Amino acid sequence: MSTTLHTPHSTDHLDVLESHALFILREVVAECERPVLLFSGGKDSAVLLHLAAKAFAPQQLPFPVLHIDTGQNFAEVLDFRDRTVDAVGARLIVAKVQDSINEGKVVDPGPLGSRNRLQTVTLLDAITENKFDAAFGGARRDEDKARAKERILSFRDAFGQWDPRQQRPELWQLYQGKVNPGEHVRAFPLSDWTELDVWQYIGREKMDLPSIYFAHERDVVLRDGMWLAVGEFVEPGPKEEVVRQTVRFRTVGDANCTGAVLSRADTIESIIDEVAIANVSERGATRGDDKFSETAMEDRKREGYF
Amino acid sequence: MELATKDLLRLATIGSVDDGKSTLIGRLLVDTRQLFDDQLDAVVSASEKRGVGDLDLSFITDGLRAEREQGITIDVAYRYATTPTRKFIIADCPGHVQYTRNMATGASTADLALVVLDVASGLKEQTRRHLCIAALLGVRSIIVAVNKMDTVSWSEISFQSVVDQIETVSRELGFTSKVLIPVSALLGDNVVESSARTPWYVGPTVLEALEASEAGSWEVARGARLPVQWVLRQPGGGRTYAGMVSGEAFHVGDRVTLLPANVETTIKAINFGGESRLEAVVGLAADLDLADELDAGRGDLIASAPLPTITKEMEATICWFGDKPLSVNGQRLRLKHTTKSTPVRVRDIKGVIDIASLTITDASSLSTNEIGLATLITSDALVVDDYREDRVTGSFVLVDEVTNATVAAGMVGHASFL
Numbered sequence: 001m002s003t004t005l006h007t008p009h010s011t012d013h014l015d016v017l018e019s020h021a022l023f024i025l026r027e028v029v030a031e032c033e034r035p036v037l038l039f040s041g042g043k044d045s046a047v048l049l050h051l052a053a054k055a056f057a058p059q060q061l062p063f064p065v066l067h068i069d070t071g072q073n074f075a076e077v078l079d080f081r082d083r084t085v086d087a088v089g090a091r092l093i094v095a096k097v098q099d100s101i102n103e104g105k106v107v108d109p110g111p112l113g114s115r116n117r118l119q120t121v122t123l124l125d126a127i128t129e130n131k132f133d134a135a136f137g138g139a140r141r142d143e144d145k146a147r148a149k150e151r152i153l154s155f156r157d158a159f160g161q162w163d164p165r166q167q168r169p170e171l172w173q174l175y176q177g178k179v180n181p182g183e184h185v186r187a188f189p190l191s192d193w194t195e196l197d198v199w200q201y202i203g204r205e206k207m208d209l210p211s212i213y214f215a216h217e218r219d220v221v222l223r224d225g226m227w228l229a230v231g232e233f234v235e236p237g238p239k240e241e242v243v244r245q246t247v248r249f250r251t252v253g254d255a256n257c258t259g260a261v262l263s264r265a266d267t268i269e270s271i272i273d274e275v276a277i278a279n280v281s282e283r284g285a286t287r288g289d290d291k292f293s294e295t296a297m298e299d300r301k302r303e304g305y306f
Numbered sequence: 307m308e309l310a311t312k313d314l315l316r317l318a319t320i321g322s323v324d325d326g327k328s329t330l331i332g333r334l335l336v337d338t339r340q341l342f343d344d345q346l347d348a349v350v351s352a353s354e355k356r357g358v359g360d361l362d363l364s365f366i367t368d369g370l371r372a373e374r375e376q377g378i379t380i381d382v383a384y385r386y387a388t389t390p391t392r393k394f395i396i397a398d399c400p401g402h403v404q405y406t407r408n409m410a411t412g413a414s415t416a417d418l419a420l421v422v423l424d425v426a427s428g429l430k431e432q433t434r435r436h437l438c439i440a441a442l443l444g445v446r447s448i449i450v451a452v453n454k455m456d457t458v459s460w461s462e463i464s465f466q467s468v469v470d471q472i473e474t475v476s477r478e479l480g481f482t483s484k485v486l487i488p489v490s491a492l493l494g495d496n497v498v499e500s501s502a503r504t505p506w507y508v509g510p511t512v513l514e515a516l517e518a519s520e521a522g523s524w525e526v527a528r529g530a531r532l533p534v535q536w537v538l539r540q541p542g543g544g545r546t547y548a549g550m551v552s553g554e555a556f557h558v559g560d561r562v563t564l565l566p567a568n569v570e571t572t573i574k575a576i577n578f579g580g581e582s583r584l585e586a587v588v589g590l591a592a593d594l595d596l597a598d599e600l601d602a603g604r605g606d607l608i609a610s611a612p613l614p615t616i617t618k619e620m621e622a623t624i625c626w627f628g629d630k631p632l633s634v635n636g637q638r639l640r641l642k643h644t645t646k647s648t649p650v651r652v653r654d655i656k657g658v659i660d661i662a663s664l665t666i667t668d669a670s671s672l673s674t675n676e677i678g679l680a681t682l683i684t685s686d687a688l689v690v691d692d693y694r695e696d697r698v699t700g701s702f703v704l705v706d707e708v709t710n711a712t713v714a715a716g717m718v719g720h721a722s723f724l
Contacts, residue, residue, distance in 0.1 A: 172414045
């Protein structure tokens with residue numbers, strides 16, 4: 001514990017969001033038997049893990065951390081995952097989409113295809129195998145119109161499915177996560193945070209993040225209107241021109257379907273300025289997987305996606 | 307009392323189906339440029355695809371497939387808006403009676419209700435129901451958007467007749483602050499920009515009223531409260547008690563009582579996230595170090611005077627959401643109050659609220675979406691305040707023991723208008 005005594009400061013919206021998140025984390029841990037925290041190495045799950053450490057300080061995290069590994073990660077993100085989980089002293093479980101492919105549960109979409117949707121099978125299998133009855137996620141309601149509809153504690157049936165028409169009423173802050181065997185809840189402590197709140201909080205807490213969030217030079221190709229990083233998972237086609245650009249990533253997903261944005265923002269302060277005036281949403285700017293249909297996220301969520 | 311949510315305002319839209327709640331929120335978000343270009347493009351193309359014109363503003367919050375197919379809101383959508391002075395959390399609630407449970411979900415955390423009604427049809431029973439639920443849930447401030455003014459040729463007389471209806475019901479329900487605004491959500495009049503078509507109206511726009519609102523305070527605060535969520539072991543063998551503060555702030559050195567054990571002690575230290583503080587303000591997820599070694603754990607309450615009541619029997623206001631009626635000797639239920647869960651049974655149903663007259667009429671059971679008064683008996687003792695004095699220690703939910711579904715919202719005591 002720190003020996004300096006902080007003078008009481010007036011509470012701003014970040015304080016309110018932070019305390020609410022700590023409260024949710026503690027409630028779920030108290031009410032559920034076997035919680036787990038889903039960690040992708042992205043900024044939202046980094047904030048979630050940071051909040052979890054705060055909620056139970058000075059004790060260790062009372063649950064493990066689960067990474068659904070698509071096998072198409074940015075190396076910088078895996079690096080970040082390992083050093084962050086180490087710093088917090090959490091137990092890391094890695095569930096691999098490749099294993100689901102090898103077991104014949106899902107079909108390999110090939111090097112160009114997205115493994116995004118396949119993650120659901122790997123995730124639900126990991127939840128079943130480990131008998132988890134609660135999974136914390138870093139999803140935010142401002143990300144997508146289906147997420148905007150979801151409860152903070154969101155019930156999943158024995159098939160891992162979300163039924164948006166039959167959500168449990170969620171009154172006040174009386175979160176109730178009791179489920180029957182085989183069912184589980186997803187818990188979203190960052191529900192009411194916006195992208196800007198997340199960045200302001202990262203700045204305030206001086207948090208560590210994967211380096212790809214900050215502007216850097218990289219070889220990229222323009223594909224379907226998105227700048228993709230040339231590397232192990234993206235090989236330039238015969239008609240594609242490789243260019244060197246100063247870019248950063250606004251979200252972190254699979255290397256083969258997450259676009260970079262042209263940006264010179266290389267500090268948290270300059271990123272906050274950039275996010276504050278952005279006119280394209282983070283998913284719209286950078287995620288190929290959400291562009292297929294009007295209800296892409298709702299459909300994936302119904303199946304049990306994050 | 308210093309407000310913990312000074313620059314974060316939570317509001318919920320309420321009112322009947324098709325009166326334009328989602329359209330108003332859509333208009334508010336578009337005209338304050340809260341939407342990203344790609345989100346707006348997606349709404350334009352979805353509107354086109356479903357043949358509902360160039361831009362169906364309701365699609366901004368009605369994000370589910372079934373909602374867009376039917377042009378209705380099924381469940382609450384949460385949207386966020388920021389102005390230079392405030393962050394708004396907007397819960398856009400459904401209007402249909404069958405989705406009252408979802409409306410109550412959205413309104414239970416709201417400081418302010420944005421009431422939307424159609425000027426041509428006036429105050430419908432469903433709007434009265436929503437106003438009644440909002441009042442029971444403790445919402446004191448309302449902003450009333452009298453919508454679809456374009457359909458009555460911007461008539462001041464039409465607006466005034468709705469104002470009179472609202473004034474009456476608002477007095478009965480005890481709202482302390484109300485602003486009534488003639489608007490057209492569809493065309494944008496008086497939502498963000500003042501309208502030239504209502505020269506007889508000199509009040510604020512919806513946005514101005516939201517920015518000026520002082521909702522968010524509970525005037526009555528009776529003592530500090532911290533329901534214990536979790537016990538944190540400290541290095542060296544001590545224990546601290548984690549939970550969220552309600553009512554009033556705690557300070558180091560305060561005399562407090564651990565309940566229901568009824569043991570007095572002093573706050574030795576206050577922590578937050580592993581760091582020391584001198585004060586734990588309302589809404590802070592703090593952990594408290596007590597001067598004496600006590601047997602305390604989840605479900606206990608740390609409180610400062612005046613102390614709450616310890617009881618196994620209470621009269622409560624119940625909003626019933628279950629499919630089967632609530633009755634004496636009915637389903638097996640569990641009650642969750644603060645951080646404590648206990649078996650509960652209904653001793654007596656005292657009556658049901660008649661929405662039209664706002665009076666209690668005799669009843670022996672409560673049907674889905676009915677609101678009534680009941681006496682409950684709990685297995686474990688609860689430490690409660692009247693809901694009107696503390697929204698945290700005065701509220702509870704009922705849970706079906708078989709399905710684990712949340713089937714009722716409950717408030718200790720009953721509103722003064724009943």
